[in-house]
Amino acid sequence: xxxxxxxxxxxxxxxxxxxxxxxxxxxxxxxxxxxxxxxxxxxxxxxxxxxxxxxxxxxxxxxxxxxxxxxxxxxxxxxxxxxxxxxxxxxxxxxxxxxxxxxxxxxxxxxxxxxxxxxxxxxxxxxxxxxxxxxxxxxxxxxxxxxxxxxxxxxxxxxxxxxxxxxxxxxxxxxxxxxxxxxxxxxxxxxxxxxxxxxxxxxxxxxxxxxxxxxxxxxxxxxxxxxxxxxxxxxxxxxxxxxxxxxxxxxxxxxxxxxxxxxxxxxxxxxxxxxxxxxxxxxxxxxxxxxxxxxxxxxxxxxxxxxxxxxxxxxxxxxxxxxxxxxxxxxxxxxxxxxxxxxxxxxxxxxxxxx
Amino acid sequence: xxxxxxxxxxxxxxxxxxxxxxxxxxxxxxxxxxxxxxxxxxxxxxxxxxxxxxxxxxxxxxxxxxxxxxxxxxxxxxxxxxxxxxxxxxxxxxxxxxxxxxxxxxxxxxxxxxxxxxxxxxxxxxxxxxxxxxxxxxxxxxxxxxxxxxxxxxxxxxxxxxxxxxxxxxxxxxxxxxxxxxxxxxxxxxxxxxxxxxxxxxxxxxxxxxxxxxxxxxxxxxxxxxxxxxxxxxxxxxxxxxxxxxxxxxxxxxxxxxxxxxxxxxxxxxxxxxxxxxxxxxxxxxxxxxxxxxxxxxxxxxxxxxxxxxxxxxxxxxxxxxxxxxxxxxxxxxxxxxxxxxxxxxxxxxxxxxx
DNA sequence: GGTTTTTTTGGCAGCGCTACCAATTTGCTG
DNA sequence: CAGCAAATTGGTAGCGCTGCCAAAAAAACC
Numbered sequence: 001x002x003x004x005x006x007x008x009x010x011x012x013x014x015x016x017x018x019x020x021x022x023x024x025x026x027x028x029x030x031x032x033x034x035x036x037x038x039x040x041x042x043x044x045x046x047x048x049x050x051x052x053x054x055x056x057x058x059x060x061x062x063x064x065x066x067x068x069x070x071x072x073x074x075x076x077x078x079x080x081x082x083x084x085x086x087x088x089x090x091x092x093x094x095x096x097x098x099x100x101x102x103x104x105x106x107x108x109x110x111x112x113x114x115x116x117x118x119x120x121x122x123x124x125x126x127x128x129x130x131x132x133x134x135x136x137x138x139x140x141x142x143x144x145x146x147x148x149x150x151x152x153x154x155x156x157x158x159x160x161x162x163x164x165x166x167x168x169x170x171x172x173x174x175x176x177x178x179x180x181x182x183x184x185x186x187x188x189x190x191x192x193x194x195x196x197x198x199x200x201x202x203x204x205x206x207x208x209x210x211x212x213x214x215x216x217x218x219x220x221x222x223x224x225x226x227x228x229x230x231x232x233x234x235x236x237x238x239x240x241x242x243x244x245x246x247x248x249x250x251x252x253x254x255x256x257x258x259x260x261x262x263x264x265x266x267x268x269x270x271x272x273x274x275x276x277x278x279x280x281x282x283x284x285x286x287x288x289x290x291x292x293x294x295x296x297x298x299x300x301x302x303x304x305x306x307x308x309x310x311x312x313x314x315x316x317x318x319x320x321x322x323x324x325x326x327x328x329x330x331x332x333x334x335x336x337x338x339x340x341x342x343x344x345x346x347x348x349x350x351x352x353x354x355x
Numbered sequence: 356x357x358x359x360x361x362x363x364x365x366x367x368x369x370x371x372x373x374x375x376x377x378x379x380x381x382x383x384x385x386x387x388x389x390x391x392x393x394x395x396x397x398x399x400x401x402x403x404x405x406x407x408x409x410x411x412x413x414x415x416x417x418x419x420x421x422x423x424x425x426x427x428x429x430x431x432x433x434x435x436x437x438x439x440x441x442x443x444x445x446x447x448x449x450x451x452x453x454x455x456x457x458x459x460x461x462x463x464x465x466x467x468x469x470x471x472x473x474x475x476x477x478x479x480x481x482x483x484x485x486x487x488x489x490x491x492x493x494x495x496x497x498x499x500x501x502x503x504x505x506x507x508x509x510x511x512x513x514x515x516x517x518x519x520x521x522x523x524x525x526x527x528x529x530x531x532x533x534x535x536x537x538x539x540x541x542x543x544x545x546x547x548x549x550x551x552x553x554x555x556x557x558x559x560x561x562x563x564x565x566x567x568x569x570x571x572x573x574x575x576x577x578x579x580x581x582x583x584x585x586x587x588x589x590x591x592x593x594x595x596x597x598x599x600x601x602x603x604x605x606x607x608x609x610x611x612x613x614x615x616x617x618x619x620x621x622x623x624x625x626x627x628x629x630x631x632x633x634x635x636x637x638x639x640x641x642x643x644x645x646x647x648x649x650x651x652x653x654x655x656x657x658x659x660x661x662x663x664x665x666x667x668x669x670x671x672x673x674x675x676x677x678x679x680x681x682x683x684x685x686x687x688x689x690x691x692x693x694x695x696x697x698x699x700x701x702x703x704x705x706x707x708x709x710x
Numbered sequence: 711g712g713t714t715t716t717t718t719t720g721g722c723a724g725c726g727c728t729a730c731c732a733a734t735t736t737g738c739t740g
Numbered sequence: 741c742a743g744c745a746a747a748t749t750g751g752t753a754g755c756g757c758t759g760c761c762a763a764a765a766a767a768a769c770c
Contacts, residue, residue, distance in 0.1 A: 031523070033756060044720035049758060057717060059766095074521055079498040080444065081756035084435045084725050091478075099464040102457070109454040112481050116492070121499065123446075123478040126467050137471070143434040144476065166429055168386075252666045282666055288643070289668040308663075311607045311637055313644040388726060399750035404728060412747060436726035439755050 032075045041069035052077060079121075083145070092334060093141035093149045094124035095134055097219070100249060101278075102306065103323055104152070107174060110327025111150070118335045120147070129218035129249075135160040142167045148334040154179035155220045170337075172330045175321075176221050177344055185342040186330040193319050194225035196349055197273060197301055198232035200317075204355060206271035206299055209233060211243040212258035212283060213275035214250040222250075222275045225303060229273055242266040250275055255282025263292075271299035271355060277306040277318055284312060284354060299355035305348065317352030387430045396424035407432060434476075438500070447689060448496035448504045449479035450489055452574070455604060456633075457661065458678055459507070462529060465682025466505070473690045475502070484573035484604075490515040497522045503689040509534035510575045525692070527685045530678075531576050532699055540697040541685040548674050549580035551704055552628060552656055553587035555672075559710060561626035561654055564588060566598040567613035567638060568630035569605040577605075577630045580658060584628055597621040605630055610637020618647075626654035626710060632661040632673055639667060639709060654710035660703065672707030 034052075038045045043062055050056040051066040069075070083089040092115055096104040112122050123144060127134040135157045141149055142163065148170035156164075164171050164182060171183040178191045201209055211230075216223035230240050244262040246254045255274055259282065262272065274280035280302030287294050294300060294314060302309065305320025322345045329343055389407075393400045398417055405411040406421040413421075424430070438444045447470055451459040467477050478499065482489040490512045496504060497518065503525035511519075519526050519537065526538040533546045556564060566585075571578035585595050599617040601609045610629055614637065617627065629635035635657030642649050649655060649669060657664065660675025677700045684698055 031756090035756075038720095045756095046721080046758075046760095047719060050719090053758090057719090059718065062718080074518070076494065076497050076518070076522070078439075078500060078756055080435055080439045080500055081725090082758070084433075084439050084727090085756075085758040086725085087758095089435065099460040099467070102460075105454040105457075105460040108479075109481065112454070112479070116480055119495070121478055121495070122480065123476055124463075124467070125471055125477065126464065139431065140474070140476070142431050145433060145435055163429075163431070167431070252663045256666050278663075281663065285666050285668055308607045308633075308636065311611050311640050313640055386726090389728095390726075393750095400726095401728080401730095401751080402749060405749090408728090412749090414748065417748080433726055436755090437728070439757085440726075440728040441755085442728095 031078075032073045034075070034077070037066065037069045037073055037075045040073060041065045089145050089147055090118075090120045091144055091146040092120050092122050092331070093138075093144065093146040094122060095127060095137050095141060095149060095151050096124060097127050097129040097134075097152050098249065099126055100251075101276075103175070103304065103321075106323035107327035107330075110324035110329075111331040112327070114328050114331035114335065118331075120331075120335065129215075131155065131157050131160070135163070139163060142169070145169070148172055150174055150330060150334075152176070153221055154181070154185075170334055172334060174326055174330055175323075176224070177342055178224055181340070181342045183340045184330070184333055184338065186326050186333065186345065187343075188321060188326075188345050188347045190221045190224040191228040193303060193321075193347055194228035194230075195232045196347075197225070197303070197319060198229045198236075200349060200351075201271050201273065201299065201301060201355060202233070202236050202238060204271075204299070206355070207238045208241050208268055208270045209238065210241050210262050210266060210269045210272045211245075211274075212255060212262055212272055212279055213243070213245045214254055214279065215247055216245065216275075219250070219275070222303075226273075226275065241269060250278045252278050252282040252285070255279030256286045257282070259283035259286045263298075269298060271295075271301065274300065274302045277302040277304040277309050277316060280316060280318065280354075281306075281309065281312070284314075284316065288313075294354050301355045305350055309352070310350075314353035315350070317355035318350050320348040320350050322347065386433075387428045389430070389432070392421065392424045392428055392430045395428060396420045444500050444502055445473075445475045446499055446501040447475050447477050447686070448493075448499065448501040449477060450482060450492050450496060450504060450506050451479060452482050452484040452489075452507050453604065454481055455606075456631075458530070458659065458676075461678035462682035462685075465679035465684075466686040467682070469683050469686035469690065473686075475686075475690065484570075486510065486512050486515070490518070494518060497524070500524070503527055505529055505685060505689075507531070508576055509536070509540075525689055527689060529681055529685060530676075531579070532697055533579055536695070536697045538695045539685070539688055539693065541681050541688065541700065542698075543676060543681075543700050543702045545576045545579040546583040548658065548676075548702055549583035549585075550587045551702075552580070552658070552674060553584045553591075555704060555706075556626050556628065556654065556656060556710060557588070557591050557593060559626075559654070561710070562593045563596050563623055563625045564593065565596050565617050565621060565624045565627045566600075566629075567610060567617055567627055567634055568598070568600045569609055569634065570602055571600065571630075574605070574630070577658075581628075581630065596624060605633045607633050607637040607640070610634030611641045612637070614638035614641045618653075624653060626650075626656065629655065629657050632657040632659040632664050632671060635671060635673065635709075636661075636664065636667070639669075639671065643668075649709050656710045660705055664707070665705075669708035670705070672710035673705050675703040675705050677702065 038048045048066050050058050051063050115122050125137040138160050150172040153176040173185045175187040177187050177189045244258045246258050283300050292298050302318035305318050309316030393403045403421050406418050470477050480492040493515050505527040508531035528540045530542040532542050532544045599613045601613050638655050647653050657671050657673035660673050664671030
């Protein structure tokens with residue numbers, strides 16, 4: 001199983017014919033400016049600007065002449081200059097914890113579609129779930145004077161909050177509603193998700209429940225789910241029996257490993273709650289491999305509602321979160337300059353077949 | 356299985372206390388400028404600029420005074436203005452086909468880490484595998500005068516190529532080496548991957564081989580793998596027996612569905628090549644669910660080497676591609692302003708247990 | 711035809727910063 | 741302490757565009 005060979009690496013290609021990149025020494029070769037277009041079209045600069053932005057008034061005749069000149073010279077407007085000259089940019093900054101966790105690409109995907117339609121531009125950076133890094137990256141983002149900054153959740157350093165507040169740009173906190181929004185928040189309640197997950201398992205009659213999770217200090221949303229999950233169990237006199245928390249990010253491998261360890265220590269569990277679907281799939285595979293009957297011998301419950309969980313031989317019992325919609329709504333609110341508010345998109349409990 | 360309830364959606368929260376967003380009417384409230392910092396520190400503007408960029412010479416004393424003023428006023432440099440004034444920006448533009456296919460988040464992840472270290476900023480947009488959209492989005496990105504534009508593969512419209520060439524910024528083509536690079540290319544050969552996959556299956560003794568894929572016209576890299584896969588089979592007198600190509604993007608669900616359809620039509624296959632691991636996992640799950648023995652009754656081979664494929668009860672036989680490394684190397688080359696070249700990162704064949 | 715309106719236009723002052731250059735200060739040497 | 745080199749510093753002209761205002765042209769009206 002899994003012996004590996006490195007193949008397919010060929011010799012490096014020779015540098016390409018030099019002709020095409022002699023000018024590459026200089027940053028922006030022969031950049032055509034608006035002034036040149038104006039000159040070529042025989043009109044004033046502001047006229048060109050108006051035509052290109054389709055803003056203000058101008059005759060059809062001049063429009064054609066300007067467009068012809070633009071075409072002929074291959075003019076590409078400089079939005080750096082445009083943004084500086086005008087008020088407010090059309091940049092939206094995303095400061096996200098990770099790109100490995102599919103949650104964030106999903107949010108970006110939803111947002112990006114809306115932003116592109118509205119001629120906004122998305123910029124992003126990745127914090128690795130590190131609040132200090134979030135602060136540094138948020139600062140770097142603000143330097144681009146974005147129209148909005150989108151962040152994950154409510155847990156930010158004091159410095160981050162102060163900086164964002166002072167910036168005057170819109171602040172959007174995503175995927176969490178358990179706390180006070182700085183400005184706009186779009187998502188759902190992780191506490192509610194944890195609670196509903198526990199209630200579901202209890203309803204199904206499971207009483208000896210364990211947990212397999214990843215680093216909760218970093219992923220505070222997973223932490224919120226877990227704590228309200230436990231509270232709900234406690235409230236029903238079926239406290240959590242055992243937990244296994246792995247360092248590092250969530251992954252299928254960690255889920256498998258976590259369940260293996262948990263079962264090695266605790267033999268009489270009847271259900272396990274995982275910090276998310278990646279982890280849960282790992283647990284599911286572990287059971288398949290070990291011949292542990294699901295859900296009769298052990299039930300499995302995840303979080304996120306990934307597509308893959310619907311196609312496994314037994315569909316995964318989980319909670320589906322509106323990740324793409326979160327991105328879409330957030331972007332729409334920024335574009336529309338909506339008033340400060342928290343928007344709850346809710347989530348769905350998928351009963352599946354593993355619990 | 357899979358009954359679903361919508362829960363967790365609460366009433367919308369009321370707008371927040373107005374005090375904090377009265378100033379929100381104006382775009383950038385009370386923006387502190389470099390001139391104000393200079394004033395406050397009692398030095399010239401250029402001195403502040405030098406200190407902040409740590410460029411040119413200045414005494415330790417002035418450094419302190421400037422930094423104190425920066426701190427006191429909460430100054431955030433305006434990179435829009437900075438970029439306009441200086442030559443060359445520190446923006447890198449990504450024009451990627453998709454965020455659903457984990458390949459691209461992986462590339463972004465690798466690149467983003469390197470770019471952040473070097474104080475570059477990543478901006479992106481998503482083409483949905485549409486060359487026309489790629490052209491439009493590339494044009495939009497060029498308006499930000501990025502230091503480099505990163506694209507997937509070699510297939511671009513004439514207009515895109517012309518525009519990129521004229522822009523004078525670096526052009527990086529990712530994840531494909533089967534063609535001529537415009538400037539820099541980083542990735543591996545998809546043709547080689549298709550060839551090696553076929554060779555592996557033939558070596559293992561499979562002769563009645565089928566294919567399940569997704570829309571190949573859009574994902575040209577998958578198309579290249581498939582065509583060289585078929586060529587290799589032909590060269591060994593074991594031509595492809597059947598194929599099932601699904602419209603739309605690759606997904607686990609489509610993989611399952613594709614294999615189901617393929618097997619309904621063709622009963623005597625001994626192996627199936629999938630367009631990627633997502634599809635292959637779908638096929639794998641189908642076999643698990645249907646009790647089709649793997650690999651004795653049917654072998655499965657994928658592409659990408661996703662982590663999840665290593666944790667399934669039987670590790671997936673596939674080819675692992677260096678996606679994160681592709682992003683890293685690409686970013687490094689841009690940062691270092693490397694000469695035009697094609698860098699082949701190769702790939703690994705993972706024998707796994709499904710073929 | 712002469713006005714009054716309305717529509718189109720061009721000029722130009724910045725947006726906030728960097729790059730260049732010249733002026734100033736500091737440090738050394740003999 | 742003069743005399744010169746080196747290290748610091750400030751002034752200022754743009755970067756390419758937009759926003760404002762006034763001028764010019766076209767349209768509408770009496």
